Amino acid sequence: MFNFDLLATDAGARAGLLHTPHGEIPTPVFMPVGTQATVKAVSPRDLHDLGATIILGNTYHLYLRPGDERIARLGGLHAFMGWDGPILTDSGGYQVFSLAQRRTIDADGVTFRSHLDGSEHRFTPEKAIRIQENLGADIIVCFDECAPPDDHDYNVQALARTHAWAQACKAAKRQPDQALFGIVQGGVFPDLRAQSARFLTRLGFDGYAIGGLSVGETKEEMHGMLEVVTPLLPADRPRYLMGVGTPEDLVECAARGVDMFDCVLPTRTARNGSALTRTGRINLRNARFADDAGPLEEGCTCYACTHFSRAYVRHLIKANEILGHHLLTLHNLHLMLTVAREIRQAILEGRFQAYREAFWRAHEQAA
Amino acid sequence: MFNFDLLATDAGARAGLLHTPHGEIPTPVFMPVGTQATVKAVSPRDLHDLGATIILGNTYHLYLRPGDERIARLGGLHAFMGWDGPILTDSGGYQVFSLAQRRTIDADGVTFRSHLDGSEHRFTPEKAIRIQENLGADIIVCFDECAPPDDHDYNVQALARTHAWAQACKAAKRQPDQALFGIVQGGVFPDLRAQSARFLTRLGFDGYAIGGLSVGETKEEMHGMLEVVTPLLPADRPRYLMGVGTPEDLVECAARGVDMFDCVLPTRTARNGSALTRTGRINLRNARFADDAGPLEEGCTCYACTHFSRAYVRHLIKANEILGHHLLTLHNLHLMLTVAREIRQAILEGRFQAYREAFWRAHEQAA
Numbered sequence: 001m002f003n004f005d006l007l008a009t010d011a012g013a014r015a016g017l018l019h020t021p022h023g024e025i026p027t028p029v030f031m032p033v034g035t036q037a038t039v040k041a042v043s044p045r046d047l048h049d050l051g052a053t054i055i056l057g058n059t060y061h062l063y064l065r066p067g068d069e070r071i072a073r074l075g076g077l078h079a080f081m082g083w084d085g086p087i088l089t090d091s092g093g094y095q096v097f098s099l100a101q102r103r104t105i106d107a108d109g110v111t112f113r114s115h116l117d118g119s120e121h122r123f124t125p126e127k128a129i130r131i132q133e134n135l136g137a138d139i140i141v142c143f144d145e146c147a148p149p150d151d152h153d154y155n156v157q158a159l160a161r162t163h164a165w166a167q168a169c170k171a172a173k174r175q176p177d178q179a180l181f182g183i184v185q186g187g188v189f190p191d192l193r194a195q196s197a198r199f200l201t202r203l204g205f206d207g208y209a210i211g212g213l214s215v216g217e218t219k220e221e222m223h224g225m226l227e228v229v230t231p232l233l234p235a236d237r238p239r240y241l242m243g244v245g246t247p248e249d250l251v252e253c254a255a256r257g258v259d260m261f262d263c264v265l266p267t268r269t270a271r272n273g274s275a276l277t278r279t280g281r282i283n284l285r286n287a288r289f290a291d292d293a294g295p296l297e298e299g300c301t302c303y304a305c306t307h308f309s310r311a312y313v314r315h316l317i318k319a320n321e322i323l324g325h326h327l328l329t330l331h332n333l334h335l336m337l338t339v340a341r342e343i344r345q346a347i348l349e350g351r352f353q354a355y356r357e358a359f360w361r362a363h364e365q366a367a
Numbered sequence: 368m369f370n371f372d373l374l375a376t377d378a379g380a381r382a383g384l385l386h387t388p389h390g391e392i393p394t395p396v397f398m399p400v401g402t403q404a405t406v407k408a409v410s411p412r413d414l415h416d417l418g419a420t421i422i423l424g425n426t427y428h429l430y431l432r433p434g435d436e437r438i439a440r441l442g443g444l445h446a447f448m449g450w451d452g453p454i455l456t457d458s459g460g461y462q463v464f465s466l467a468q469r470r471t472i473d474a475d476g477v478t479f480r481s482h483l484d485g486s487e488h489r490f491t492p493e494k495a496i497r498i499q500e501n502l503g504a505d506i507i508v509c510f511d512e513c514a515p516p517d518d519h520d521y522n523v524q525a526l527a528r529t530h531a532w533a534q535a536c537k538a539a540k541r542q543p544d545q546a547l548f549g550i551v552q553g554g555v556f557p558d559l560r561a562q563s564a565r566f567l568t569r570l571g572f573d574g575y576a577i578g579g580l581s582v583g584e585t586k587e588e589m590h591g592m593l594e595v596v597t598p599l600l601p602a603d604r605p606r607y608l609m610g611v612g613t614p615e616d617l618v619e620c621a622a623r624g625v626d627m628f629d630c631v632l633p634t635r636t637a638r639n640g641s642a643l644t645r646t647g648r649i650n651l652r653n654a655r656f657a658d659d660a661g662p663l664e665e666g667c668t669c670y671a672c673t674h675f676s677r678a679y680v681r682h683l684i685k686a687n688e689i690l691g692h693h694l695l696t697l698h699n700l701h702l703m704l705t706v707a708r709e710i711r712q713a714i715l716e717g718r719f720q721a722y723r724e725a726f727w728r729a730h731e732q733a734a
Contacts, residue, residue: 038683038690044674066657066682074660074678082674290433293441307411307449311441315404315433322408322689 002138002179002206004238008348013254015347018238020086020138021177022078025053027238027259028347030250030340031088032333033267036061037071037081040267041322041329044083049303050333051341054086054138056262059131060095064114064121068134076136088139088262091128091169091183094146094211094242105145107161125168133175141209142169144183149217155187163199170203179206181240187212188221190228197232207238210258214244223256230257247278247339251359254343255352261340266332271325273317276332278339278359279366284314284328296327302334303327369505369546369573371605375715380621382714385605387453387505388544389445392420394605394626395710397617397703398455400634403428404438404448407634408689408696411450416670417700418708421453421505423629426498427462431481431488435501443503455506455629458495458536458550461513461578461609472512474528492535500542508576509536511550516584522554530566537570546573548607554579555588557595564599574605577625581611590623597624614645614706618726621710622719628707633699638692640684643699645706645726646733651681651695663694669701670694 003019018025032039032047035058039047047055057077062068074080077087096103096110103112109124128143143165147158162185173180182200186192200208210229213222226241233239240260241253250261269276274283275296282289282296295305296313304313304327316324346355370386385392399406399414402425406414414422424444429435441447444454463470463477470479476491495510510532514525529552540547549567553559567575577596580589593608600606607627608620617628636643641650642663649656649663662672663680671680671694683691713722 036682036686036688037679038688041689043670043690043693045670065686066678070658070678073658074676080676080679080682082679291437291440303410303412309441309447311433311437312404312447312449315447319403319432321403321405322692323405323410325689326410326693 001177004207004236006235008350010347010350010352011255012257013343013347013352014257014259015344016238016259018259020054020179022084022086022138023053025086026341026344028250028254028340028343029053029260030336031056031260031262032336033058033262033264034081034083035264036065037077039329039333041270041325042333044081046330047083047333048085050330051337052085052333054088055083057081057087057089057135057137058095059089059092059128059135062089062135063092063131064116068131072134072136076134078136086139087135087137088240089132089135089137089141090242091141091143092123092131093128093144093183096123097146105161107164109143125165126172129169129172133173133178136175137178139179139181139207140173141181142166142183142205144185144211146212146215147185147187149187149212149215149221151187152189152192155185155189155192159185159192159196163196166200166203170205181205181207181209183209183211183242184229184233185212186225188217188225190224193225193228194232197229201232201234205237207240207260208233209240209242211242213241214249214263219252223252226253226256226258247276247335248363250336250339250343251356254347255356263336266336267329270328270332273324273328275313275328276335278335279363284310284317284324286314289314296331297335300331300334302331304331368544371574371603373602375717377714377717377719378622379624380710380714380719381624381626382711383605383626385626387421387546389451389453389505390420392453393708393711395617395621395707395714396420396627397707398423398627398629399700399703400425400629400631401448401450402631403432404444406696406700408637408692409700411448413697414450414700415452417697418704419452419700421455422450424448424454424456424502424504425459425462426456426495426502427459429456429502430459430498431483435498439501439503443501445503453506454504455607456499456502456504456508457609458508458510459490459498460495460511463490464513472528474531476510492532493539496536496539500540500545503542504545506546506548506574507540508548509533509550509572511552511578513579513582514552514554516554516579516582516588518554519556519559522552522556522559526552526559526563530563533567533570537572548572548574548576550576550578550609551596551600552579553592555584555592557591560592560595561599564596568599568601572604574607574627575600576607576609578609580608581616581630586619590619593620593623593625614643614702615730617703617706617710618723621714622723630703633703634696637695637699640691640695642680642695643702645702646730651677651684651691653681656681663698664702667698667701669698671698
């Protein structure tokens with residue numbers, strides 16, 4: 001049911017094919033984020049048209065609203081949201097630890113207050129797995145602690161919890177049609193990252209997520225951690241870099257052996273009125289676009305770029321029209337999915353290094 | 368370029384075909400409202416998929432933002448909003464007169480303050496035509512005064528202005544590829560309505576709008592006015608009932624000889640979290656839908672009803688997700704467009720009276 005074929009490697013980058021109960025996922029892949037059982041501002045048919053092959057759901061949000069048990073009664077997350085392709089759910093850990101003053105951690109789990117109504121809840125490794133079983137995603141992940149990246153002592157303690165919880169999650173998992181990923185933590189500390197990669201590999205998972213990055217550390221620190229971690233992970237399992245990132249990140253992190261990516265950036269940026277492009281971001285609220293008859297991004301083949309001008313999208317954003325958010329979301333997701341597909345094709349054809357150089361050359365020319 | 372073929376009549380109802388520079392419009396027709404150069408929460412390709420054959424634009428809103436001259440520079444409203452089918456623009460009169468304390472009327476026009484930034488502007492018949500020429504819709508309408516429906520003395524004065532302005536609009540119109548509709552006013556007063564229909568018919572227009580209804584009067588009053596007006600209008604010109612209405616209104620006003628309808632109801636209702644159905648409205652915020660696996664409306668063939676449950680749409684609305692507004696808008700527009708198509712088919716097949724009776728019987732059974 002769950003299997004990963006590594007098809008080609010090229011200068012550290014990998015092209016693969018991930019088999020899941022709801023379909024195949026060519027990697028490297030960008031996974032649009034569907035926090036509350038919808039990728040914001042687009043429909044499942046839009047996602048299919050865009051060529052999305054897997055999307056994310058957020059355990060914390062779905063547990064609180066509409067409730068994982070309700071989703072289970074309604075046939076699981078795939079049926080509930082009308083998406084018949086693969087889904088990955090996170091463990092809720094990232095959101096719960098983001099609640100700051102609203103949560104307390106102990107050895108067995110986290111007690112927290114809902115951001116919706118202040119009600120008290122508790123997540124343990126077993127609970128996080130049970131919720132993810134109710135949701136029924138193809139890929140579920142271990143409950144982990146996402147610690148501040150640069151406090152070594154704290155990361156030592158947090159990593160001990162994360163490892164104990166990884167064992168507990170593996171023991172708690174019951175559904176044979178769900179793959180379970182371990183999550184490597186350890187902040188920006190090579191020793192802790194290496195320890196985590198080794199511990200989790202020994203424990204053995206269907207794939208390995210790399211968490212706790214893109215949370216404030218520098219790009220160099222993030223790349224350094226990937227260079228420590230990915231060589232320690234088994235080659236025949238997919239690696240998922242959580243919460244990353246930009247088109248630039250896809251290129252640079254694929255170069256360091258990452259297979260799977262997710263980020264709210266394309267959808268959140270769209271709702272803020274900005275378009276991602278291969279060479280940076282443009283904010284459509286800027287007055288210079290008021291009479292701009294050109295597309296969001298020259299050469300882009302998405303629905304927004306082939307049918308509408310920057311002037312029109314700017315008007316929609318200024319007028320707070322839903323269609324503005326929709327069109328920018330389509331464009332931004334199209335770009336991320338296209339860059340991931342281009343990276344894959346370049347790896348398969350043994351020209352990834354040339355692709356990467358051309359990508360950055362275009363950046364320099366635009367600057 | 369502009370022509371109306373009356374194809375069949377059945378018990379007062381009419382089926383026709385309206386030819387415009389951007390395509391043919393089978394009538395009776397429901398026209399989705401695209402106030403700010405977008406039908407809220409849907410894209411032009413959605414509108415095509417729904418079978419919309421003509422949409423509306425609002426002169427007042429487009430004049431203020433992004434500006435009719437800007438739209439003209441960008442190729443006109445069709446190109447600007449990426450809709451290649453027919454468009455009708457209103458004159459701005461209805462919005463300007465709705466500004467209440469923010470406008471002053473004189474014999475030649477209206478001076479008003481923008482609802483966006485308080486800046487002062489003035490609309491005259493000539494100005495309203497010039498703006499509509501910049502926008503470039505297939506059908507434009509005369510600048511008129513939409514008066515409170517039940518003050519006879521005031522309606523006498525307002526009607527004199529509306530008629531003088533109709534003459535001025537006809538004289539000001541320059542583009543041969545735009546059809547101009549006169550607007551019948553006169554509140555709820557049969558004498559004024561008859562006077563207005565006769566005056567405008569004598570003046571001669573490509574079609575006749577009926578304004579100042581569905582603004583607070585009873586259904587009986589509205590139906591009464593239609594029964595006065597439509598027999599006085601030329602049979603070979605389309606009649607457009609402005610700002611109406613519900614599925615029930617389509618049936619009852621088509622029965623009284625109306626060919627064209629527009630209303631914000633389906634799109635506005637959607638954004639308020641409600642679905643229109645053939646037998647009334649349902650509010651998805653209602654807790655009874657939380658576990659309801661059924662479609663918004665049983666038997667409906669729209670994308671929302673064939674792919675998603677009431678429970679899911681309710682979740683989206685509760686979570687304030689754009690997809691909720693999108694799906695409800697698709698459903699509500701689908702219903703209005705479908706009912707209009709059903710009415711037309713029934714008229715063409717000489718069974719409109721039976722259709723109308725069955726429509727109301729379903730209502731009684733649901734009640």
